Amino acid sequence: MPAAGEISWVLETPGSAAASAHSRSLYNETGARKRRQHQKSRKGCIQCKQRRVKCDEVRPTCGHCVERKWECEFPTTATRRKGPALSPVSSVSEKHPSGSQSPTPDPTGLEVGSRVWKHTQLLSCLEKLNVPRQAPGDHSAYQRQDALELMDHFEDTLEPWLGSPVAQSMIQEHGIQIGLKAPYLLHALLAYSASHLSRLHPEQPKYSEAAKTHFTRSLQAYSTELVYELERGNANALLSASGILAKLS
Secondary structure, X not given: OOOHHHXXXXXXXXXXXXXXXXXXXXXXXXXXXOOOOOOOOOOOOHHHHHHOOOOOOOOOOOHHHHXXXXXXXXXXXXXXXXXXXXXXXXXXXXXEEHHXXXXXXXXXXXXXXXXXXXXXHHXXXXXXXXXXXXXXXXXXXXXXXXXXXXHHHHXXXXXXXXOOHHHXXXXXXXXXXXXXXXXXXXXXXXXXHXXXXXXXXXXXXXXXXHHHHHHHHHHHHHHHHHHHOOOHHHHHHHHXXXXXXXXXX
16 A cells, blocks of 8 residues: 555546446446445444544543543443434443543654544644634634644545545545645645535534635645645645635635
8 A cells, every 4th residue: 555645546537447447336237326335333432423423432432532522422331312413421321531531642652643643733733834823803713723623524524525435535534644744735625624514514603714714725825836846746635635625616
């Protein structure tokens, strides 16, 4: 498998052999579209199942619940209940408050590519890119810290949006990490995530503000990179960013 920086998720262009093979795989012999398959975890916590995101199944508290300071509940020790998708569980048979977990390891000891490592690197990168702690405006709702939520949503959403499931899986897994070295791609990914969240939660203005902020910064950085630093090493990141910016335009 190629290294993360060399991965191309944009090679399945229309008319190519890969695209033709992929297109054939989406339909059965009768011409009906096949239902796309994806792996589901039956052992994840209830909070992750309610949010429809992938759970790392770490017990007693999974990574998502640790990061969001939620009480983590696994279906093997508690009864499932219907309720708001993002509400912490108030009464369960076995609860593990994330506050009881050991302190977050020192950033220098984090595993490269892990969710916590990406969080640390993302905030550091945005600070170096002079992204203000709070967007311009006296009543701005979007803050730099909210970029962590945008990153999580981008990597965890199961909704198909790229066209190719294989390409989408690749960019969700490696996009943010590559974007840390390619600001135009990083801002494009965050803008797309914010735009999607804005459609899901129109009552929260911070998402539309975040989409505008990151889209503008991505477009500016993309234009500069395209004019002055176009080379083989950044071709994949540039092409990926252009596709995402086109979807947002």
